[in-house]
Amino acid sequence: MNTKSRGPRMRRLRTAALAAVLATPLALTSAQAAPLQAGDRPPAVRAAALTDTPSCDPTKSLRPSTDESGPAVSAIKKRGVLIAGVDQNSYRWGFRDPATGQLQGFDIDIVHAIAKALLGDPNKVQFKMVPTAKRIDAIKSGSVDLIARTMTITCARLNDTAFSTAYFQAGQQVVVPKAAGAKTVDDALKGKRVCVADSSTAQDYLEKNPRGQASLTKVGNALDCLVLMQLGQVDATLTDNAIAVGQAAQDPTVQVIGPSLTNEPYGVAISKSSPDLVARVNAVLEDYRHGPWQDSYHRWLEDYLGRGAQPPAANYLP
Amino acid sequence: MATPEQQSAAPSAYLPAQAPPGGPSAPGFGPAAGYGAVPAPHPPAFAQHPPAHAPNPALTHTPPARAPKAPASGTGPLARLRRTADTAPGRLRLLAAGLAVLVLALGALTGWEVNDRTQAADQVVTHSQPLSQNAAEIYRSLADADTTAAAGFLLAGGEPHDVRQRYQDDLANATQLLTQAAAQSNGSDQAQNLVSQLNQQLPVYAGLVETARADDRQGLPLGAAYLRYASNMMQTQLLPEAQKLSDTEVSRLDSDYRDAGATPWFSYAFGLLTLAVLFWAQLMLFRRTNRVFNSGLLGATAAVLVLLGWLTTGVLSANSSLDQSKSRGATPLQALDVARTNSLQARTAENLNLVARGSTTTYADQWTTSSKADATALAHAQQLAPGAAADSIGQARQQFTVWTQKHDAASAKNDAGDYQGALDATVGTGADSSQPVYQKLDQDLAAAVKVEQAEFRSAAQDGRDATVPVVFAAGVLALLAAAGVLTGINRRLAEYR
Numbered sequence: 001m002n003t004k005s006r007g008p009r010m011r012r013l014r015t016a017a018l019a020a021v022l023a024t025p026l027a028l029t030s031a032q033a034a035p036l037q038a039g040d041r042p043p044a045v046r047a048a049a050l051t052d053t054p055s056c057d058p059t060k061s062l063r064p065s066t067d068e069s070g071p072a073v074s075a076i077k078k079r080g081v082l083i084a085g086v087d088q089n090s091y092r093w094g095f096r097d098p099a100t101g102q103l104q105g106f107d108i109d110i111v112h113a114i115a116k117a118l119l120g121d122p123n124k125v126q127f128k129m130v131p132t133a134k135r136i137d138a139i140k141s142g143s144v145d146l147i148a149r150t151m152t153i154t155c156a157r158l159n160d161t162a163f164s165t166a167y168f169q170a171g172q173q174v175v176v177p178k179a180a181g182a183k184t185v186d187d188a189l190k191g192k193r194v195c196v197a198d199s200s201t202a203q204d205y206l207e208k209n210p211r212g213q214a215s216l217t218k219v220g221n222a223l224d225c226l227v228l229m230q231l232g233q234v235d236a237t238l239t240d241n242a243i244a245v246g247q248a249a250q251d252p253t254v255q256v257i258g259p260s261l262t263n264e265p266y267g268v269a270i271s272k273s274s275p276d277l278v279a280r281v282n283a284v285l286e287d288y289r290h291g292p293w294q295d296s297y298h299r300w301l302e303d304y305l306g307r308g309a310q311p312p313a314a315n316y317l318p
Numbered sequence: 319m320a321t322p323e324q325q326s327a328a329p330s331a332y333l334p335a336q337a338p339p340g341g342p343s344a345p346g347f348g349p350a351a352g353y354g355a356v357p358a359p360h361p362p363a364f365a366q367h368p369p370a371h372a373p374n375p376a377l378t379h380t381p382p383a384r385a386p387k388a389p390a391s392g393t394g395p396l397a398r399l400r401r402t403a404d405t406a407p408g409r410l411r412l413l414a415a416g417l418a419v420l421v422l423a424l425g426a427l428t429g430w431e432v433n434d435r436t437q438a439a440d441q442v443v444t445h446s447q448p449l450s451q452n453a454a455e456i457y458r459s460l461a462d463a464d465t466t467a468a469a470g471f472l473l474a475g476g477e478p479h480d481v482r483q484r485y486q487d488d489l490a491n492a493t494q495l496l497t498q499a500a501a502q503s504n505g506s507d508q509a510q511n512l513v514s515q516l517n518q519q520l521p522v523y524a525g526l527v528e529t530a531r532a533d534d535r536q537g538l539p540l541g542a543a544y545l546r547y548a549s550n551m552m553q554t555q556l557l558p559e560a561q562k563l564s565d566t567e568v569s570r571l572d573s574d575y576r577d578a579g580a581t582p583w584f585s586y587a588f589g590l591l592t593l594a595v596l597f598w599a600q601l602m603l604f605r606r607t608n609r610v611f612n613s614g615l616l617g618a619t620a621a622v623l624v625l626l627g628w629l630t631t632g633v634l635s636a637n638s639s640l641d642q643s644k645s646r647g648a649t650p651l652q653a654l655d656v657a658r659t660n661s662l663q664a665r666t667a668e669n670l671n672l673v674a675r676g677s678t679t680t681y682a683d684q685w686t687t688s689s690k691a692d693a694t695a696l697a698h699a700q701q702l703a704p705g706a707a708a709d710s711i712g713q714a715r716q717q718f719t720v721w722t723q724k725h726d727a728a729s730a731k732n733d734a735g736d737y738q739g740a741l742d743a744t745v746g747t748g749a750d751s752s753q754p755v756y757q758k759l760d761q762d763l764a765a766a767v768k769v770e771q772a773e774f775r776s777a778a779q780d781g782r783d784a785t786v787p788v789v790f791a792a793g794v795l796a797l798l799a800a801a802g803v804l805t806g807i808n809r810r811l812a813e814y815r
């Protein structure tokens with residue numbers, strides 16, 4: 001990558017900036033409780049520039065392929081069941097229907113789509129709940145085939161795991177009780193006890209860019225932050241806006257404050273040693289972007305994130 | 319040899335015939351010392367030797383002159399005592415007083431020591447054992463509430479009535495036992511602190527579980543997060559405190575058992591001393607008066623012997639009952655509590671493993687550890703258990719075997735991706751579910767607890783009651799002995815009048 005000419009690098013930067021701009025409508029609609037101002041776009045672009053080092057565009061993934069003869073794909077087909085690491089705590093992304101006990105949500109739909117493509121039956125899936133901090137371990141140890149769990153593709157994570165193309169574009173925002181009366185992100189974080197999910201991009205961000213928080217509480221799952229916030233043990237939560245709006249949906253006394261501090265493209269994490277599965281999943285996502293994605297968005301996210309959103313465009317390695 | 323009857327029939331028959339062996343150098347207890355002029359009550363004796371006119375020269379070694387001199391030497395009680403000790407009847411009176419005090423002190427000491435033992439035994443029966451059992455039950459109820467809350471949560475579509483009922487019973491039971499513990503655990507600060515902490519935390523825990531339920535019913539994953547938080551609070555705060563409370567109460571029970579089984583060494587030692595002094599007094603009297611037996615003192619000696627015998631019998635019988643209450647009650651109960659706790663921990667691990675859904679291997683490992691420990695604990699509990707309880711535990715062990723088989727089957731389903739099947743086989747109500755098996759096991763163990771509790775109570779009450787009569791006996795016998803001492807010596811004193 002370092003040997004590449006200046007041109008593509010500039011283009012990548014521009015792409016990232018464009019992605020951030022594209023993400024802004026999400027941030028805008030997600031923060032209905034705290035309307036964003038016109039000046040929100042530049043910080044988002046800055047954030048995108050900060051997270052993307054010139055040598056790495058995290059959203060680039062292997063070219064799609066429907067070839068199923070590779071070792072990882074054949075192993076799954078032989079086993080007859082896809083083992084997927086998911087979350088059951090992210091409202092509208094991966095959560096349990098208390099009436100049926102079934103897992104459901106935007107992430108879960110993608111897993112079902114992959115199972116249907118590989119095994120012919122969307123229900124041939126064994127779901128494993130993976131805490132935020134254990135996602136990389138689960139992939140590395142091979143205890144799951146893939147992880148679809150609001151997981152941000154980052155350059156640092158690419159050292160440990162491979163990702164599919166991005167299937168969603170999010171950014172980090174702050175959740176605070178309405179009673180706190182915070183207007184800006186700084187109001188919400190400065191001198192406050194802030195909660196993040198352990199090993200999340202939010203933790204990375206706050207450790208690298210402290211916002212004057214009084215303390216940083218790390219929990220197993222971003223939703224645990226809402227419990228602590230309701231019990232008065234923390235003052236604010238930093239998490240992806242996609243998750244943040246889910247929290248605001250569960251508790252009408254909290255609000256999401258923008259703008260997005262970072263650029264968070266979600267991808268399906270797959271072991272680096274299974275490039276055949278990455279390519280196969282990218283092929284599934286190719287189809288998924290045209291129709292199923294919009295249906296799933298409509299079902300799970302539209303009420304919270306606004307109408308008319310589209311999936312981020314696939315970005316392939318040369 | 320003269321019998322006491324003969325002796326009292328002719329109290330001073332031998333007096334004139336023989337000079338006391340002590341000779342003039344020893345202070346005499348014989349008649350005709352300083353107050354030699356006192357007329358004797360038995361005229362026949364004095365027909366031979368009118369003491370007023372012919373005091374035995376051997377017994378007049380105390381210069382009569384000292385008697386009048388003594389009043390001038392002081393007026394305090396010590397001086398008066400010295401004056402009294404200067405004369406033979408005075409010395410007799412002192413001896414009588416000393417012996418009477420000695421036997422009464424023996425009675426008091428025995429009564430006190432035995433009463434201490436009885437109270438410790440009563441403490442075992444009415445306080446420390448029920449409290450240690452209470453504490454074990456508090457732990458069990460709390461752990462069961464946590465497991466049941468998790469199970470209810472796992473059962474989609476609203477938890478069944480009996481799961482909900484079981485959770486509520488557990489909370490009600492824990493609250494009631496905590497109230498009892500607060501009322502009874504007098505004395506131990508640590509126990510009181512733990513009980514009050516548990517009393518403060520339990521409503522908080524219950525509130526968190528209710529929040530979890532309310533959120534869950536609305537389909538909010540926040541409910542699961544609340545349940546995790548509540549369960550974490552239970553596992554890291556309430557249960558360790560309940561365990562500490564249990565440990566405190568068990569060590570208190572052990573110490574009360576030690577007190578209840580304490581050998582009354584002071585009573586034995588003081589009893590032997592009293593016997594020695596009584597023997598010495600009789601020997602002295604024999605030497606002075608040449609009378610072999612003094613019925614009063616003999617009676618006192620007999621009373622002291624009976625007292626010591628009674629004490630020994632009472633203590634031995636109490637020890638045997640207390641040992642039995644321990645070996646057939648308290649000890650098997652503790653083993654049974656360990657088995658019940660292990661069963662519960664294995665069950666909790668089994669349920670939480672399904673809640674965690676593969677996010678961690680902690681609970682699968684905990685199942686392995688707890689179920690292994692449970693198998694051992696059940697075998698141990700059965701080995702220690704008395705008859706009827708051993709049968710119940712035997713049945714529980716059969717249930718345990720079935721349970722582990724069902725667990726393995728459920729676990730295989732879970733590994734094969736059939737989560738719903740694993741759920742049904744673990745918390746469902748169907749025939750292949752381990753839920754009814756676990757419940758049966760729990761009921762069998764509860765039945766064994768009842769049997770062992772009854773065994774404990776009856777034996778421990780026997781142990782406590784065995785020493786109660788000893789206290790009364792010690793009092794009565796000490797009074798009898800004191801009376802014997804006084805009459806016995808009064809006889810001798812009377813010879814001076």
